[in-house]
Amino acid sequence: MTGKTRVGEVGRTARKSRSGRTEATRKPGDERWAELLQVAAKTFADKGYSATTLQGIADELGMLKGSLYYYIRTKEDLLFELVRSVLVLAEERLAERVPDDGPAVDRLEVLVREHVIFLIEHLTETTVYLHEADQLTADRRAKLPVHGFIARLEKLVVDGKEDGTIRPDADPHLGALTILGAANWVYRWYRPGGNSSPEEIAEEIARMCRKSLEA
Amino acid sequence: MTGKTRVGEVGRTARKSRSGRTEATRKPGDERWAELLQVAAKTFADKGYSATTLQGIADELGMLKGSLYYYIRTKEDLLFELVRSVLVLAEERLAERVPDDGPAVDRLEVLVREHVIFLIEHLTETTVYLHEADQLTADRRAKLPVHGFIARLEKLVVDGKEDGTIRPDADPHLGALTILGAANWVYRWYRPGGNSSPEEIAEEIARMCRKSLEA
């Protein structure tokens, strides 16, 4: 309303002829695009994807609904982009913080802890992912950069049975799914300002997960 | 389509003057009402409450959309009734299957096991509850017969710390929430026809929850 940059038709043109272009599309690096994603994430997390209207998002941004189509082609673009980016970010984070060697049960504990910390630090986006991703059409869902988190957990259980740090009777698949539930459930109840810090919460959940499978 | 009972205006009248009436409202005990709930549950579980249209439900029932209003006043009635009834049923089930005495950690294990079995046996309805209940308006949500499941879990952890069957360093609140997540997460992945039976799944999850807190 006050000092917004006007670019006129540039964006639209850029989107239409996206093949051999020097000037970038408006999206990446643009401040307004980031705002749009932020508002969309908050609204999707609060009311759900389907109950969210583009009119509501536009209102919050102080623009007209039709103007949103300068940034997106469909409503689903917003959901997809949010889910995609949080997956990429999580992947990076876990890659740099979870070691590749050492006793499997230790690695599992670290993995769970870092997973929970990430979840809490990106609560809005992870909520959108965990609660709304199934609203994506099948073809869009197939294009998500899923990083096989369950497979990773399963492998840790298998490794742990081999290195003797995890109970021999543990079920890798069921175990992985249950650990995942214990960790992911955080998005259903965590709200800033509670008694425990994110680190304390992550620590406690990780400890419980460890104990649940430890030899 | 073939042998459906026609009652004409009776139902509508019955609904409008619900005060001092001998003849019951159409709803309770009516076969068609049960069908409606069933279709609604399946659709809400599959596509989400908000993405579900009354037109779609009516189509599946072979009636016109407007006719649904013979049974309901608003779309939310369907969601509320589904969530309400599954809560009541769960309460009953757990009351009759989980003992009130014995070592706390044992009771906790049984509680989790029965909870998971119930979840799986009523997967559609529990999915609606766990994934869609927050689509209810605040006042409707306040009218739900919530049976304090978390509080019950918390108390078991506290009891267990007293009777020595649960680790002294366990956090009752965090512990209860984490157990709840491990158990509830089942609705996100369980599908009939898998490798493990509901009982095996429930048994394994319950065991893990036990171990996660056991002294």
Next chain:
DNA sequence: CCTACCGATCGGTAGG
């Protein structure tokens, strides 16, 4: 339960 209907809103578009 059907007929017939409504206001509101939805996602989305053409053109600038």
Next chain:
DNA sequence: CCTACCGATCGGTAGG
């Protein structure tokens, strides 16, 4: 990004 617009559909209602 705005103007101006559209077809489709939404939940819901009056009356029988």
